[in-house]
Amino acid sequence: MNNVQEESLRDRKKNRRRLQILEIARGIIATKGLKSLKVRDVAEAAGCSVGSVYNEFGDFDGVILTVNRETVRALTARLRGVPGQDPVRQLYGLAETYLEFFAEHANLLRSLFEHRMEDDRPYPDDILQMVMDAFALMHPPLVRLLPDADDVKIALLSRTLFSAVHGIISLGLEERMVAVPPQMLRQQVDQFIDVHLAGLGILPLR
Amino acid sequence: MNNVQEESLRDRKKNRRRLQILEIARGIIATKGLKSLKVRDVAEAAGCSVGSVYNEFGDFDGVILTVNRETVRALTARLRGVPGQDPVRQLYGLAETYLEFFAEHANLLRSLFEHRMEDDRPYPDDILQMVMDAFALMHPPLVRLLPDADDVKIALLSRTLFSAVHGIISLGLEERMVAVPPQMLRQQVDQFIDVHLAGLGILPLR
DNA sequence: GATTCTTCTTGAACATTGTTCATTTTCGAG
DNA sequence: CTCGAAAATGAACAATGTTCAAGAAGAATC
Structure with a gap:
């Protein structure tokens, strides 16, 4: 060969x-x-x-999964583009970028999170792993902000925080529900992070 | 007649x-x-x-929607059963009860949040309203905890907080993703609220 | 360039599932 | 008991995912 x-x-x-x-x-x-x-x-x-x-x-799932794979790849690329000099800014940046991306590609993100496989076949591991990796992008800035904390705890915190942001955004953009205006939603996300960082003992920038 | x-x-x-x-x-x-x-x-x-x-x-949507309607009704009933003497305990109770209910009826909740209508018919308003009402159940305790805050802001905060909890739980229970063990998830939710209440300047009980 | 072999493409046929509706059955009123 | 209205039926239809035998197209060999 x-x-x-x-x-x-x-x-x-x-x-x-x-x-x-x-x-x-x-x-x-x-x-x-x-x-x-x-x-x-x-x-x-x-x-x-x-x-x-x-x-x-x-099969048809194959088409959907390939699209979903590219969606999470594109999302990850966008999130990786968030500047990382200042860890606090980075956290806000990650959340706001996620919001932007979700707003621009709402249906693609829903396909990623809501698609269920035919029969009982398992969702492909590589996609799940990519999603987890994306949600772990808050880990590095959090490590810098909480240098004394246990790394495992930070990993958990990272997932928790990103999941929370995901919940706020995905429900906020659900036009079925009372669609929150996009600008308002950004404020909502920022305020949420304000409060949460304060609770972690991290001083905000502004 | x-x-x-x-x-x-x-x-x-x-x-x-x-x-x-x-x-x-x-x-x-x-x-x-x-x-x-x-x-x-x-x-x-x-x-x-x-x-x-x-x-x-x-039509078939009619069956699904009726089931969903009863699901959100049952959820609301459970959430209304959370004791309200102490507003801080009530917030933890609401989150933990939501977690319990979600864990017990994961597929029913997913049906409620993920079902899309055939064609482009709108999702029934009454169901959406019931979901919004359920998510507003954090409003009263938050009012008591933040007596000086604007009521509209508290309404927003209530939706934000509940959406965040929803995100943590729905992703945490997603067995497709790295399924968080239920006990661990409860800890995760509690810690999340710990931090957020601290950020709001509210002292925890314990 | 012709021949052969492999691979891909095709689209008709099939399987599953939501939906309709003419016919039949059932129930209640007189 | 009879009749009319309402409901139940299930065969037929429509939409859609899936398969596969036959044919077309490209690659390999001479």
Whole structure:
């Protein structure tokens, strides 16, 4: 077997189509929600047969999970872009960036958190791990802010804090419920962190 | 029209069946999740035809929504049962009771929060209102603890706090993710409230 | 370039499941 | 008992995920 794989014509077409299918599926989820995603719609929009979708992704869950995987990847990239000089600012930045991302891609995030597998197959571990990793991004700044605390406790605190922020945002953006205006929601998140940092004995910047 | 309605045989049967259908549907959702709820299964278990289910509930969403309505009603009842002598204890009690209820009825709660309507029909207002009302149950104790604060701000704080607790619990119980052990989760919730109350300038009891 | 072999693509057919509705059954009133 | 209204029925339909035998397309070999 030759490791210097030059991409064959077949591979090129396959890749192009794969990306195209994902793009279309993501677009439908993002604009009309996961419930509106239909194999036939995707196949038609991609100019191929339904069989090709199955050939490429195994089953329909495969398409959804691949989109979700990219969603959490994009989220993580955005969160990693939050400046880390000042740990307090970093915490606010992480929360606000999460809010921004969630507001921009609400349906994609809902697909990530609400999709249930067919039958009782388990949710892929790598996606869960990526989500956990994203939620652990508050760990480093918290370590800097609480140098005397047990590392395990900080890990727990990081997950707790991020989960709390997630709850505030995901319910706040739920247009079904009393949709909180976006600007208000940001204030809400900031105030929440204000209070929580104060409770941890950390002085705010402002 | 006679207002002294004695229940006719017809009405009795209708009511019995209605309750039976709901019981069965709730059981399936609770044990196997919303995705496993099928009209035919419900009809067969209730010993009636699929048509009867439709006759009684209009469509399948009708069944789900009725179950969800009862779920939020039961939740509210449980939360209202939390003692209110001491406002601080009440806040812990509300959070812990929510945790208990969520742990006991995880799939029912997920059905309440994750179900999306067919097409683009709106989620029934009364259910949303009941959820909002449940989340507002932290309002009274917070008013007592922060007598000088603006009432509108407390209303917002109440929703924020409860949403945060919801996030911690719903992600913590997500067995897909790293399922936090229930006892640990309770500690997590308590510590979260510890810190947040401290941040609000409220002294803990212990 | 022709031939062969492998792989991918196709789309009709199937399986599952929500929904409808003409027909039948049941119940209550007169 | 009879008749009309209401309810129940379940076969048929519609939407949608899934499979697979047959054909098409590309790669490999000569």
